[in-house]
Amino acid sequence: MIASPFIRKLEHFALLSTEDRRRIEALIGRATFLAPHEHFVRPGDDPRSVHILLDGWACRYKTLPDGRRQIVSLFLPGDMCDPYVFLLDAVDYAIGALTPCTVAKVPARSIRELTADRPHIAEALWWQTLVELDLQREKIVSLGRRNAKERIAHLFCEVLARLAAVGWSNGTDCDWPLTQADLADITGLSTVHVNRSLQEMRNDGLIELHNRHLVVRDHGGLRETAMFDTIHLHGLAAETPRTPTTEPG
Amino acid sequence: MIASPFIRKLEHFALLSTEDRRRIEALIGRATFLAPHEHFVRPGDDPRSVHILLDGWACRYKTLPDGRRQIVSLFLPGDMCDPYVFLLDAVDYAIGALTPCTVAKVPARSIRELTADRPHIAEALWWQTLVELDLQREKIVSLGRRNAKERIAHLFCEVLARLAAVGWSNGTDCDWPLTQADLADITGLSTVHVNRSLQEMRNDGLIELHNRHLVVRDHGGLRETAMFDTIHLHGLAAETPRTPTTEPG
DNA sequence: CGATAGGTTGAGTCGCATCAACCGGGGTGG
DNA sequence: CCACCCCGGTTGATGCGACTCAACCTATCG
Numbered sequence: 001m002i003a004s005p006f007i008r009k010l011e012h013f014a015l016l017s018t019e020d021r022r023r024i025e026a027l028i029g030r031a032t033f034l035a036p037h038e039h040f041v042r043p044g045d046d047p048r049s050v051h052i053l054l055d056g057w058a059c060r061y062k063t064l065p066d067g068r069r070q071i072v073s074l075f076l077p078g079d080m081c082d083p084y085v086f087l088l089d090a091v092d093y094a095i096g097a098l099t100p101c102t103v104a105k106v107p108a109r110s111i112r113e114l115t116a117d118r119p120h121i122a123e124a125l126w127w128q129t130l131v132e133l134d135l136q137r138e139k140i141v142s143l144g145r146r147n148a149k150e151r152i153a154h155l156f157c158e159v160l161a162r163l164a165a166v167g168w169s170n171g172t173d174c175d176w177p178l179t180q181a182d183l184a185d186i187t188g189l190s191t192v193h194v195n196r197s198l199q200e201m202r203n204d205g206l207i208e209l210h211n212r213h214l215v216v217r218d219h220g221g222l223r224e225t226a227m228f229d230t231i232h233l234h235g236l237a238a239e240t241p242r243t244p245t246t247e248p249g
Numbered sequence: 250m251i252a253s254p255f256i257r258k259l260e261h262f263a264l265l266s267t268e269d270r271r272r273i274e275a276l277i278g279r280a281t282f283l284a285p286h287e288h289f290v291r292p293g294d295d296p297r298s299v300h301i302l303l304d305g306w307a308c309r310y311k312t313l314p315d316g317r318r319q320i321v322s323l324f325l326p327g328d329m330c331d332p333y334v335f336l337l338d339a340v341d342y343a344i345g346a347l348t349p350c351t352v353a354k355v356p357a358r359s360i361r362e363l364t365a366d367r368p369h370i371a372e373a374l375w376w377q378t379l380v381e382l383d384l385q386r387e388k389i390v391s392l393g394r395r396n397a398k399e400r401i402a403h404l405f406c407e408v409l410a411r412l413a414a415v416g417w418s419n420g421t422d423c424d425w426p427l428t429q430a431d432l433a434d435i436t437g438l439s440t441v442h443v444n445r446s447l448q449e450m451r452n453d454g455l456i457e458l459h460n461r462h463l464v465v466r467d468h469g470g471l472r473e474t475a476m477f478d479t480i481h482l483h484g485l486a487a488e489t490p491r492t493p494t495t496e497p498g
Numbered sequence: 499c500g501a502t503a504g505g506t507t508g509a510g511t512c513g514c515a516t517c518a519a520c521c522g523g524g525g526t527g528g
Numbered sequence: 529c530c531a532c533c534c535c536g537g538t539t540g541a542t543g544c545g546a547c548t549c550a551a552c553c554t555a556t557c558g
Binding site for chain 4: 147148189190192193196197
């Protein structure tokens with residue numbers, strides 16, 4: 001049960017048999033609980049294990065020598081952080097909790113055994129890795145060529161699609177536990193500017209965002225300002241509702 | 250022979266036997282030649298094959314609906330573009346030649362057979378994929394939190410390290426076929442600003458860049474302004490010379 | 499009830515974009 | 529052989545988007 005968001009996500013990528021599912025459940029032994037700002041990976045760590053985020057939001061980030069911080073990945077419930085890191089020697093980023101998190105720590109050996117036995121699962125994990133490559137590319141485009149509102153809009157679209165894929169959102173609203181400072185570190189902006197951009201987006205009638213809850217008021221408008229394209233999610237967005245969008249103009 | 254830069258790169262990741270090398274050579278049938286601005290992958294393509302760049306520079310890029318363009322990956326001689334794309338359904342980016350290129354097109358099936366027979370090679374390809382993930386993350390940090398000079402400096406460091414890994418540079422100078430417009434599309438800047446930033450970097454005594462040739466004048470200074478860290482290259486930089494840097498100040 | 503975290507607002511500044519013109523070199527065609 | 533063009537690089541003027549600094553407001557919590 002507890003592994004369900006993770007399994008649900010994998011099933012977007014591969015057909016899993018009952019046995020597959022059983023083996024995945026078995027991966028998850030004791031779960032650990034983390035408070036916001038606690039870490040489960042630190043730069044320099046030798047990756048002898050892999051983490052599955054069962055509940056809560058987390059992020060991977062890098063910090064420059066002078067303190068500037070950039071979040072490079074956002075982890076949502078059901079995400080496995082770096083399925084294959086153990087192929088590498090060391091890691092140059094940190095992964096920390098943004099909200100209270102439930103995390104399962106899986107030894108690299110278990111992953112190796114599982115993927116050796118169960119090619120379907122191996123393929124699903126690789127698929128997931130390829131999707132992450134594509135998510136990152138889209139982030140590069142955002143940071144390189146989109147302005148503040150576009151970046152934020154794009155993030156909203158991405159997160160809603162990803163949450164919908166594991167049944168945590170209907171595609172139009174969701175819990176939004178991130179602070180404006182988190183948002184700034186994701187979008188490469190300052191908190192002040194995030195604040196003002198959000199206000200504009202509210203005034204434009206695109207979204208509502210109060211009390212840690214996000215509601216999309218104008219799907220068409222949001223996607224349009226984000227220039228959001230689901231192709232790069234590669235099936236992750238399969239369950240995203242095809243919303244009858246209200247085209248402006 | 251013709252596969253050598255590719256093999257050389259793989260050997261950073263895994264020990265290859267003579268048989269391994271033979272099999273890789275055999276992958277490469279006829280090579281195609283491309284002029285700058287010609288494409289070997291287009292958005293929407295169903296990836297039934299994989300490309301190995303034997304000579305020249307190429308890039309993966311995305312174009313926004315309104316024409317803004319962002320280069321998301323730079324391919325150098327010896328790079329395999331997307332070793333495992335064929336796991337996916339379609340592709341949402343373009344790959345095009347920046348200089349005249351020699352490219353080998355390898356059918357997905359050959360890759361599948363090769364990796365099934367030769368686990369060493371499979372692992373080397375996956376390693377390469379993980380390194381690319383890390384390169385992309387570093388790019389996200391650049392675009393999100395580094396300013397113009399820092400971004401350009403970081404790119405120079407990265408490219409020199411990658412070229413050195415396949416024997417195309419000694420780590421302090423190399424051919425630099427990119428135009429300032431290309432540089433702008435990589436760094437998310439305008440060409441005008443790239444131009445002015447380069448001038449400052451020349452004045453700062455960091456680099457020389459004339460006639461499509463790049464020379465690093467001050468290694469320490471360049472790395473410092475780039476805040477460049479080789480960890481994220483994971484062994485790709487193994488052959489990078491440990492240069493006795495001239496620390497300023 | 500003070501302390502703290504998160505959000506909001508205003509003023510001033512700067513990095514970078516945009517627009518536009520110009521320069522130099524290499525290739526091309528008459 | 530020269531006139532021309534085009535591409536890549538350079539320069540200047542101007543404007544805007546986003547940053548910084550700093551204050552203040554509100555809700556939550558021990």
